[in-house]
Amino acid sequence: MAQCVQSVQEFIQDSFVPMVAVLCSEDADRVTRKNNLNFSELLRPFCRLTSEGHLRDPSNQIQVVKNLKICVSNIVTEPPQQVVTRRLLSEVVSASQPAESSVANVITAGDYDLNISDRSLKASLPWYNSWKETLMELSTSKFYTATTPWFETYRETFLQSMPASDHEFLNHCLACMLVATSHENAPVEQFQKLSQEQHRIQHGSECTYPKWFIPNTLKYYVLLHDMGEGEEQRAESIYEDMKQRYGTQGCYLLKINSRTSVQSSNEQIPDPWSQYLHKSNFQNQEMYDESLTGIVNNMSVENSINAPEADGLDLPAKDAPCKTCNDHPLRLDQTSAHMDGIDALRAPVSDGKKVPSASSTHGACLTLNDHDRIRQFIQEFTFRGLLPHIEKNIRQLNDQVLVISDSYRLLFPKNPWYPPEAPELQIRKMADLCFLVQHYDLAYSCYHTAKKDFLNDQAMLYAAGALEMAAVSAFLQPGAPRPYPAHYMDTAIQTYRDVCKNMVLAERCALLSAEILKSQAKYSEAATLLIKMTSEDSDLRSALLLEQAAHCFINTRSPMVRKFAFHMILAGHRFSKAGQKRHALRCYCQAMQVYRGKGWSLAEDHINFIIGRQSFTLRQPENAVSAFRHILLNDSKQAASQQGAFLREYLYVYKNVSQASAEASLPQLPLPCIQSSATRVFFGHDRRLAEGEKQAASHVSLDQEYDRELSQQWRELEEQVVAIVNRGVLPVTFQPTQYCLNSQTDNMRFPLAVVEEPIIVEVVFRNPLKVSLVLTDLSLLWKFALKEFTLPHGSEASEIVSNEKDVQVKHSLEDLITTEVISEFCMNPEETKVARLKLLPHQTGELHIRGVVYNLGAAPSPGSVFSDGMFVRGRQDLEIQGPRLNSTKEEKTSVRHGPDRRLDPIITPPMPLLEVFFINFPTALLCGEIRKAYVEFANVSKVPLTGLRVVSKRPEFFTFGSHTSALTPLSPGASENCSAYKTVVTGSSSSSSSAVATTLVSPLDFGAGGNGSQPGVVDIPLPDSVLQPGASIQLPMWLRGPDREGVHEINFLFYYESTEKTSKMSHRVLRHTAIICASRSLSVRATACRSNTLPERSMERDGSMLVFVDVENINTNEAGVREFHIVQVSSCSKQWRLHSCINPVGDKDSKLTSRERGKLCFRAIKCRNQEATSNAAGRYTFADINLGNEQIISSTTPCADFFFRRCQTTELKKGFTTGGVSFGQSGSLSDSEGDIASVVRKCSEVDLNIVVLWKAYVVEDNKQLILEGQLHVALQTIGKEACSLSQKEEAQEMVLLKFRPELPPPLVRPSTEQLSHLIKTNLHYPESYDHPFPQKSLCMVPVTLTLSNCSMVDVDVVIDLRHKATSPETLEIHGSFTWLGQTQYKLPLKAQEVHKLQLTACFIHAGVYNLGTHRVFAKIANQDSTCEASQQSSMPALIVVNSI
């Protein structure tokens, strides 16, 4: 139970005080009225006596009476009406609200810290925060307990308004004051009259009320003298007369009103009445102060909701069951009931009469002196009049009781109703008297006796009363000789309630008992008692008692916080039923502290809901909204219907709130949840995606998912092209163009948007509820600062315009920025959905997108009444937290976030806008297939476009043709069936003849080979290099199928600029991703071999080579591709060219059907022109050997283009993989060694590129198509096979990361394999030799060994003829022969020198011999370190020796 201001003893004493009635003459009433008081009211503040009184008990012991209080009241002949009492109680409770400014009371109970004062009610959404601080201050003082003044007021009023009952005398009148004034004509007669009146009231038959204690009531005569009116002497004389008549102890002269009203304002007189009167004077309708009026008015409305409750004190119990099922405290009311409540409130109570509060000053005519006089008067009356009177009566009763006690009981039959003079009642009366004068010993024994008697008589009401008072007096006995008999109280309560059906008495008893138990720290007993007293007949009482019980629970030794909370909720419910909305709200708020954030979501939601509703009815809409918000924000576990109800109620409340404050900015809405970090911003216009055959560049769209790797690729491409444009250097201010910003992109800088181009913001909404939501009129909120960027620096921000507030100005805002509005956006239960909201800026400046604005509504559910019009307008901000910073130490140790400028684009001046369309762009190609397509470039902006470039990682895939080729952009339709190649009809194949067409071409013509040029970047040849606004141009484009089969994604980045440079945006880009499916065509393998034939002509002496080309049809699509024809084989090299085909080909073009394989053999020679023309350095010689009757000029577009592009890419790759090593090598090696290495390498190097041109006959849709294509093979080393498929792309293996310093590259020496190519050997001998063996057993054959040095350095050669074939097998087959003469030679050979060595072989039998048994070792001259390397053994040189 909450802490009271009074101690328990005081409280009980004050609950039972001597009652004194007052009878006033009219004139006396008039005199006191000057002070705006009647006589009893005048005395009330002074009714507590400050000094001690004394009286003697029957045994002549002196009894001290301390701190006595008396109650003086006018005689009211009507017993108090229960309805009136009830209303009075209700009013005092609602008038007594917790003081808002009071210090927070925090009770620490276990893990919980409870704030019991009203503070929590004031703190809005983070309810917890504010009092957590006060808690810190107060947590030390553990014995802070809550005060509940409304309960005390209620109790006091309740006890005062108890109707007097026959079974007890405590509140019967003991004395009567008769008051007259000195100004009356005949005061003495007036007194007589009054005395008779009193007599009539007490003893007459017509009045049963008030009840009187003792038949001969003490009459006290008071002469009132108004100092301002009459002569004092007259009063004195009358008083003297009275003293004669009534004795000095029976009368008094009271002088008041000494102050004239004139001087009233000068003096400040305390007003002791105010604190007493507002409670008691309700009926007078005078004392309503303003706030009270408000509350009462509110209450009248509130009560109308609970109509059955308001008028039923004695509401029969039969109603209870139906009530309980309707108004279960934990029931979440459905909206229907509630809406009534709100509707009722909507007709607000502004008609409440406001009574001017001016009349509420009391005691205007009284001075402090007068106050003292009154105080003195009371003292005099009590000590001289009342106490002796009581003393006398106690004695009398004591005597009476002693005399009659035994005899009476025998005489009279037992009877539960006693006549007033019954001896049991006399005992009781005596007990009550003793009790009133604080003689608790005697009182207890009397009560105890009376109790026995009553119980014997089965007079239950009387017995209960005696039990109650016996218990109380036992408790109040000084020194506590006996323990407090709690069971007396329990029996009394039970009897009152169950037997007597008198709830009022039961309640009084319970209040007393609870207070006593509480003082003895028996909190749980007190709580049980109080809870037992709650019943259906009075909600107010139940509420107050439940609240007190709740307070008891936190005061137990181990505080029961949850019980506290639960009972607070029950109390809150009863308060609200009783119409005490404020108290109800307070209870729920206090309970909330326990339930909050503990995971009891159902309970939490319920409480929040009630708080919201109560706050709303109490006109605290902010609290209401935040409470409702809380329900909706959390992931609610409520059922769908419940959520729907919450939502509708929230909307309703919200609507009312927003209507009330129409001028304020839009409120924040809690639903649906916005996942702000998932917000994407897209800068881009509406693009035509496809138009007939045209297919637009894929570019960027919101439908694409973000791919970090991909965007990095695009970024690299853009860097590449920008670097080219800026002469190889990437500008410091470079910022990659980002069209779509999301959480993964770099949002540290302000993005750039172009004026008149739309900005699309994609907002992700999540509906957490199980009911559908409808958003209407959804649009973006923004702030815009107008700026002219074209002006140099002088552009300061003009005023900031926003569409956040001014609803009226909207039309002028349209000129600035067009805001697209989504008229309806539905969200299904628990759905996550994106909304794309568009802005179209018309001016340059700085834009800040702030949030979204929309009408929130519940989806109309079937059968719902509140389907339409339940929309509230509100906003939600888009606040995106930037990435966490982690670069400096400070940032690492603390949590800091960088800015995220996704939503703050800068609107720049107009920029050109390019659209690219592809015409006849294939989706599937054979590997190496050449296809011609067209590209259309269109400038769709109002600004000319220039500097158009395209960059790709796969430059070998496409070409726009060379500079040299005539730019005749045929229309795409005209070229449909033509070959992509430029051809010349020759009529015959050039395979056999020497008429091989050769052309010399510089790679620069094809945009390749230039230093510093990035191979990926291609300038697109625009006429005049400018594309005018609205113009479009179509350009041919050749594509070559990638060499590797599979699906290829090829990224194109188109780069372009505006003709006029602006500072904000230097360029723009357009992206395209082409997807090409490449299928296998041919596989070409080629090998170059040194021909061992003796050079016949001197010019071909050193440069002749055999090239074997192995072509295999590896196409797997047997149905589609019929056959491949090798149409032509071309060579491109700086040094070599194909000379002739040495294939004995029957058919002209070699045909390869599926899985077939063919071999072509060519002879290649060194180019003559290399030496001839000096300016030919770096040029390539193209030589075509056509196998058909058509020559494809390979030195033109597109064949040469693709050739050079391929070269570039392979070079690029090589550069990446081996470049570093080779540089290091040349640096670290000594000059000579480096030379040797290169010399040796050169010796075996060829650098011949073979281009195989083919045609494929393909059947597709019953139509035969001829596809053409080219495959490249690069021959680099003699004897090493090269393949068109480039062997798994140099096996891009995963390289293990090594964290060791890289070792210096090892000394690379020419390998033995390389060294073995230094010397070319050749044997010359007759193929068959006839020798007459019978005649001459030895056959000697001359053999010439030709040694030619292929390298450019001197070489020492050792020739060893003694060498025998190692394996015995060869011995057997070939027999043996011997070389005659010198068997080992050592020769120095100069560079390129040819030396002939005459040898003689000697045979002894006829047969076939292999002469090639010699071994040649070569060693570079002057190199001691290198050992001699065995040279490649020449082919078997067979000789037939015939015997004649």
Next chain:
Amino acid sequence: MMTMLGGEPFLLVSKQEQQNYPLYIRSVPSDSELKFHYTVHTSLDVVEEKVSAVGKVIVDQRELYLGLLYPTEDYKVYGYVTNSKVKFVIVVDSSNTSLRDNEIRSMFRKLHNSFTDVMCNPFYNPGDPIQSKVFDSMVSSMMVQTC
């Protein structure tokens, strides 16, 4: 006072960590779930009281079963506390006379075993609401039995 829905017997299980967050709540019938939440929450006070009282008397061999926490007109609330201070609460309809103290005790033991299994799951994060299907089905079967 609370008014109770009569009729069907029901069972409600709740577990509490130190902080007294609900780990698992099941109730039959589910329409008056809120009421049971309040009931269980309130009963925690009694559990705490009992635990602190028991702790003083016998420290070693503490009986985990706390017995009847409090009876009301319509239902009975039983409590059980594990050694790690996880609280189990069962609420049964007081008209259900088939459930004696022993039955309740064995129900708690079963619950405890099942709960131990849940805790042994390495993927279960202590303190999270229990979402184990096995546990669910065990509780369901127990509730069916008592009906």
